[in-house]
Amino acid sequence: MEHLDGNAAAGVLAEVFTMEATTAIVTCGGCGASGPLGAAVAYVTEMGTVVRCANCDEPLIRAAEIRDRVVFDMRGTATMTLAAGG
Amino acid sequence: MSSATREIDRIVTWRPATVSEVIRETPSASTLVLDVEGWPGHRAGQHVDIRLTAEDGYHAQRSYSLASAPEDGVATITVERLDDGEVSPYLVDDAQAGDVVEIRGPVGGWFVWETTQGGPLWLIGGGSGVVPLRSMLRHHQLAGSDIPARLLLSAKAPRDVIYRAELQSWDVTYTYTRETPPGWTGYARRVDREMLAESGFAPGERPRIFVCGPTGFVEGVADDLTRLGHDPVRVRTERFGATGG
Numbered sequence: 001m002e003h004l005d006g007n008a009a010a011g012v013l014a015e016v017f018t019m020e021a022t023t024a025i026v027t028c029g030g031c032g033a034s035g036p037l038g039a040a041v042a043y044v045t046e047m048g049t050v051v052r053c054a055n056c057d058e059p060l061i062r063a064a065e066i067r068d069r070v071v072f073d074m075r076g077t078a079t080m081t082l083a084a085g086g
Numbered sequence: 087m088s089s090a091t092r093e094i095d096r097i098v099t100w101r102p103a104t105v106s107e108v109i110r111e112t113p114s115a116s117t118l119v120l121d122v123e124g125w126p127g128h129r130a131g132q133h134v135d136i137r138l139t140a141e142d143g144y145h146a147q148r149s150y151s152l153a154s155a156p157e158d159g160v161a162t163i164t165v166e167r168l169d170d171g172e173v174s175p176y177l178v179d180d181a182q183a184g185d186v187v188e189i190r191g192p193v194g195g196w197f198v199w200e201t202t203q204g205g206p207l208w209l210i211g212g213g214s215g216v217v218p219l220r221s222m223l224r225h226h227q228l229a230g231s232d233i234p235a236r237l238l239l240s241a242k243a244p245r246d247v248i249y250r251a252e253l254q255s256w257d258v259t260y261t262y263t264r265e266t267p268p269g270w271t272g273y274a275r276r277v278d279r280e281m282l283a284e285s286g287f288a289p290g291e292r293p294r295i296f297v298c299g300p301t302g303f304v305e306g307v308a309d310d311l312t313r314l315g316h317d318p319v320r321v322r323t324e325r326f327g328a329t330g331g
Contacts, residue, residue: 002301004325008149010194011135014098020195038196038322046146 006040009049012063013037015070019082029078030058037061037080100137103161103189105181111248115166115214116178117153122161122189128152130225131198131218131296131324134161134191138173146172151217151298151324152192155224161189164248166214197296197324201226205233205294206287210277210307212240212299218324219298220249223256238285240277240303259285277303279310289315298324 006022013021022038033055040060041052048064053076062073074080107119130152137147154162167178181187199207199222207226209219216239226235237258241247243265261273261281273281287293295316297307304325311321 002325004301005197005323007133007194007196007324010133010196011098011149011190014191014193022194022196036196038194044149 004042006042006051007038008042008044009051012049025081027078028053029076031056100188100190102186105185112246115248117164120161128192129198130221132192132194134189137188148173152221153217155228157228164217197322201229201231207235208287208293208295209237210297212303215299282310295321301325
């Protein structure tokens with residue numbers, strides 16, 4: 001399927017993070033590359049959203065919205081740096 | 087839920103939006119002005135998620151860029167119809183003033199331009215990829231900015247150009263990929279490296295570049311910009327792909 005930019009995941013990220021997540025710097029747990037989440041690669045389906053590393057394609061974040069719950073799997077993210085108060 | 091928890095209002099969550107006006111832009115695109123109670127305002131380039139719920143409870147949800155400028159004070163989206171889409175045919179052809187949809191946002195801080203970021207501002211759009219770029223241009227204008235700004239817009243044919251009348255007040259270069267106006271001497275092909283070099287800012291001018299359009303368009307343009315010597319860090323992209331509709 002066609003992929004989108006990480007900013008396509010902004011909606012579900014904003015449900016969870018109080019700080020802007022698409023400008024956060026994420027380090028991939030797979031290859032160690034880091035960059036803004038908005039510049040990563042996003043796959044958005046009715047089942048959920050997968051954000052993958054732009055360098056190695058490993059999944060950084062999997063997010064699913066199930067009725068009134070949001071489930072996040074971030075095991076592919078080594079670190080996530082957000083701008084406090086931003 | 088404790089009262090202490092309830093005091094923290096969640097800013098980003100689903101809330102009702104009432105359609106207050108529908109404007110037909112092109113044969114396949116409409117602008118919807120949305121009345122959202124407690125709309126917090128937005129930044130140029132941000133988007134919203136729109137959710138429709140069928141009578142049987144089935145949800146369908148899509149992301150749409152905001153077309154209005156922050157200074158407009160309202161949430162406006164422009165939607166292009168995808169014939170096999172679940173959401174866009176309703177929004178483009180059937181939505182009427184008074185209809186209620188659900189909205190989440192504004193969201194996204196990455197594909198955003200504000201006058202404080204400086205420029206020059208170079209916007210490159212394919213088809214309805216012009217929508218968030220129009221928000222940036224309106225912001226530029228309504229904020230009274232004197233930052234140099236240019237738009238390169240690729241469309242299939244003149245009738246497919248959204249905001250056609252309004253775009254006349256800005257520095258816009260058009261290219262038509264399928265059908266040109268009579269006597270047209272401008273570009274009539276897909277955006278390529280030569281066109282970018284001729285119509286845009288040089289790498290040495292260090293423009294802030296925003297590219298929005300279909301996935302193939304965005305990837306081709308981003309690759310050409312890099313090959314022309316533009317710093318990838320200054321190029322921000324927003325693809326809309328097959329997940330639209």
